[in-house]
Amino acid sequence: MAHSQQTVALAPASEPRKTSTGGLSPQRERLVKQLILERLGDSLEVTELASACSLSRSHFSRAFKCSTGLSPQDWIRTQRIARAKLLIQHTNHSLTQISLECGFCDQAHFCHIFTRSEGINPFAWRCQVMKNR
Structure with missing residues (x-):
């Protein structure tokens, strides 16, 4: 990026x-x-x-x-999710690559935080975005 x-x-x-x-x-x-x-x-x-x-x-x-x-940690988490969403939308990187690039310790943690934030897991979110293109 x-x-x-x-x-x-x-x-x-x-x-x-x-x-x-x-x-x-x-x-x-x-x-x-x-x-x-x-x-x-x-x-x-x-x-x-x-x-x-x-x-x-x-x-x-x-x-x-x-x-x-x-809080600082909440703001950082918000920014990491925002960057992840951009990468999901505009790259073909795997969710593992995206999670590491955005500062999450692993894909499982990324999926948990993403789902809690967006109400949908990142794979399903990617499918929705791709379908709406």
Whole structure:
């Protein structure tokens, strides 16, 4: 996938946002989201993200959720599913390849998370997408 696509947030524009104070600054939010998207296929620790923002793990987690409406892990999971959906739609990669490229530890975990998120397993979702083309 082209690098320019990796640095664009894949979450919908209407992602939940809290209006209370105490969130990340816009610069820190941009920085951490870019870091996540650049390393989406890797194992990401909240401690690493917090360190990139020069914040403690707990302060970062609260501020991130305040800014985005999602915990860091939920936001990462959302981005991984969004990237997986793009790969399912636009490539012929196996679900195993897609799961690993999107940062899931294995295909079983990917299928579980995808099904919980989308209400349908990734194979069936691929079949639906291909049928609707």
